[in-house]
Amino acid sequence: MKNVVLSIGSQFPDFNKKAVVSTEKGKEFYDLTGQEIRASGKWMVMFWWPKDFTFVCPTEIAEFNNHYQDFEDRDAILIGASTDSEFVHAAWRRDHEDLRGLKFPMLADTSKTLAEELGILEANEKVAYRATFIVDPEGVIRWVSLYDLNVGRNVKEVLRVLDALQTDELCPCNWQKGEATLVA
Amino acid sequence: MFGIAKTADSAADFLKEFGIAEEHLSENLKMLAQTNSRYLRDVKINVNNSLQAVTLVKKEAYLIALAVSVNEKNEALKQAFIASARVEGATDEELAEVISCTSLLSANNVYYRFRHFMKDEYYTNAQAGIRMSIMANPVLGKEFFELMSLVVSALNGCELCVTSHEKALLGHATNKQRIHDAVRLGAVIRSLSVLF
Numbered sequence: 001m002k003n004v005v006l007s008i009g010s011q012f013p014d015f016n017k018k019a020v021v022s023t024e025k026g027k028e029f030y031d032l033t034g035q036e037i038r039a040s041g042k043w044m045v046m047f048w049w050p051k052d053f054t055f056v057c058p059t060e061i062a063e064f065n066n067h068y069q070d071f072e073d074r075d076a077i078l079i080g081a082s083t084d085s086e087f088v089h090a091a092w093r094r095d096h097e098d099l100r101g102l103k104f105p106m107l108a109d110t111s112k113t114l115a116e117e118l119g120i121l122e123a124n125e126k127v128a129y130r131a132t133f134i135v136d137p138e139g140v141i142r143w144v145s146l147y148d149l150n151v152g153r154n155v156k157e158v159l160r161v162l163d164a165l166q167t168d169e170l171c172p173c174n175w176q177k178g179e180a181t182l183v184a
Numbered sequence: 185m186f187g188i189a190k191t192a193d194s195a196a197d198f199l200k201e202f203g204i205a206e207e208h209l210s211e212n213l214k215m216l217a218q219t220n221s222r223y224l225r226d227v228k229i230n231v232n233n234s235l236q237a238v239t240l241v242k243k244e245a246y247l248i249a250l251a252v253s254v255n256e257k258n259e260a261l262k263q264a265f266i267a268s269a270r271v272e273g274a275t276d277e278e279l280a281e282v283i284s285c286t287s288l289l290s291a292n293n294v295y296y297r298f299r300h301f302m303k304d305e306y307y308t309n310a311q312a313g314i315r316m317s318i319m320a321n322p323v324l325g326k327e328f329f330e331l332m333s334l335v336v337s338a339l340n341g342c343e344l345c346v347t348s349h350e351k352a353l354l355g356h357a358t359n360k361q362r363i364h365d366a367v368r369l370g371a372v373i374r375s376l377s378v379l380f
Binding site for chain 1: 229
């Protein structure tokens with residue numbers, strides 16, 4: 001299988017997926033669309049993991065959750081995703097102590113169409129690699145990282161990249177001589 | 185939107201982030217929080233990122249922040265950064281040295297700035313006559329003492345002091361990134377201090 005990961009500069013594919021947003025009965029599920037996210041005018045950080053109910057995942061997911069406010073402060077919508085169904089997500093969330101208080105939606109790419117379009121499916125098991133995407137308010141992918149199945153991520157590095165992407169040097173003090181002619 | 189969690193955007197949360205007692209909630213902060221100011225979030229990110237610069241160990245970052253708070257006469261921030269520095273192992277002697285250094289720089293920054301303004305032979309050759317014995321054997325080490333002096337001098341706008349301390353730091357083989365991060369931290373903490 002040839003794996004071509006959607007990369008920097010590409011438009012993030014449109015999607016319409018079930019997501020788990022709560023453990024409260026009757027309020028568990030939500031139809032999450034790429035359109036709604038773009039309409040919000042915010043950035044999006046979407047991170048993927050291979051399978052629910054495995055060991056490395058909850059630690060990493062909990063770490064993203066610990067930094068939920070940091071993403072919010074940076075006008076970024078945080079979304080977790082895997083190819084498990086929404087029912088598996090909901091069960092895992094209820095089952096695991098570290099996951100009950102999750103603040104971000106868990107997207108269920110049950111049909112694997114989004115993971116396939118993103119090019120992040122592992123060949124044998126058809127589960128997602130630990131991919132992380134930063135998408136700007138125009139829906140353009142600005143950063144991708146792809147880790148092998150057993151390698152955990154560093155959430156602070158994701159925040160650092162987001163900061164670097166968002167920090168436009170707006171102050172005239174940063175204008176360098178001759179820069180104006182270079183930009184055009 | 186979707187079942188999005190309530191986030192902490194209030195002025196009280198802002199204070200909590202930096203370990204500042206709620207009694208210090210200022211009019212400025214209240215006004216920003218009431219209008220859901222984007223700037224409040226920017227300040228929070230700027231301060232946290234600057235405090236976490238990899239070229240500064242945590243204790244150093246808090247001590248520099250303390251020096252800025254003392255320089256800006258900001259009691260609320262001073263107490264918060266003293267507490268944070270203590271958690272990182274700062275001793276009474278070290279905290280006192282930060283206060284002494286900042287105070288001394290208040291004199292030096294004015295005096296040497298005057299000399300630099302005038303560029304007059306008489307003033308340049310006159311003996312300063314300001315005692316600076318604490319510079320001789322600082323408990324925080326000479327390099328860090330220089331770094332702290334540079335930050336405070338940058339705040340107080342003394343060109344001669346800034347260029348001299350930067351040169352001294354390069355003599356200590358200090359990495360330029362560390363110098364940059366320290367000055368950025370000083371600048372950002374000052375932006376925090378004006379909100380009180």
